[in-house]
Amino acid sequence: MHRARTVAERVTDPELPMLTLADLGVLRDVDVVGDSHVVVDITPTYSGCPAMAAMRDDLVRELQGAGFDRVEVRVSLDPAWTTDWITPEGRAALAAAGIAPPGPAPSTSGPIPLTLLPTARQVRCPQCDSPATELVSEFGSTACKAQYRCTSCLEPFDHVKEI
């Protein structure tokens, strides 16, 4: 059980390779149900996230390589994934890779108020830690990141959007 979990926790996210699936909060459960049979539960980040298939394949490959012949990857929809599940280690790894980690996710209970102004976030530059940053685009290198620019050191950088 412990070994299966260790192996599964090492698998990294295909789009954010500095993060393991455990850091990302996508890995929900690892269960050994037989001699060499493992069941892994993961939660999709976005409904149509194309990285999910790659995550599934990576988990199967790594666990099979570690001697677990039968690997079952199940998708757990409820509760929905939120960036709040990214661990402190994961946030540190993002920042170290030059990506600003997400702030607290907005509440999604009750009616969701309309926001007509561009999303206002307090994002610090991952290079020089300056709070003087500006949004360039709501989409960065992947759809789950926004692109920012630091007005102090002038470096552009990605920010993982709160969801």
Next chain:
Amino acid sequence: MDSQIDIPAEDEHDSAYAGLLVNDAHWAFGTDFEDPLAGVDTTIPDGVDAPTLAAYALMLGDDALVMSHRVSEWTSNAPDLEDDIALSNIALDLLGQSRLLLARAAKADGSVVPALPEGSPAPPEDALAFFREAHQLRNVRLAELVNGDFAEAVVRVLLFSVWRLATFERLRDSRDHVLAAVAAKGVKELAYHRDYSARWFVTLAQGTDESRRRLLAALEELWPLWPELFDTHAVEAAAAASGVGVDPAEVRAAAEGVLDQVLDAADVPRPEARRRAGVLGRTGRDGMHGEPLSRMLAEMQSVARAHPMGQW
């Protein structure tokens, strides 16, 4: 997953394709998790009629499928790179919602799934997406129209997402675990779709004379299909009565309240165009669609229909 392409032994060594289909062969035209609902409680709640639940899930799934396809047609065609990615992302979210909802429909009542040749690897949600005729789809007609200019895309995404978000906010309380989970995830995505399109709506309305003219023209053209979103079909009424669905009529006030905020901010008056009539009273929810849907499906489905056994 069981059937694999047989490669004659003598060719095996020379064929670059040998071995490719050993462990991860899957249906060639869809996505590749075996079961998108694995690990989710798909028990049908007490007192709920399974065919009603399936028909209701198909309606919501078809709305997302058809809207996703139309929005995806903007990929590589949007005015700039950011909006290209934004629209592609919206299409992707809707496709993900559609997949779960069609899978839910199939799980609730297998008889809704078209029969495919014996041994076809197509999972049920792909059979529903690729092997139904236009008259079997239950999407609202707003989703299926041929794309216009960027202003038209903005107005269509706005109307669609304002309505769908208001619906999903209530669907989070569905007695069906799958619908509740899809809705809980979907509200986060739809809130983004709505706010993205609402900002562009205001921007175009307050931009140049030309951008405002185009925006108003798009609104005028799409407005006749807005009331259809709030019609209550018998399936929706039954699904709402048993606590698994949402009666569209009951979200009208909330949706119009949000839309009015956008119109006010954009200084755009509410259009007066009258609703588009159905055909003998039948609309999208009854399977009555315009010709554009048939053309869209022809393009979307033709390759899969030609190769129902396809694997890669």
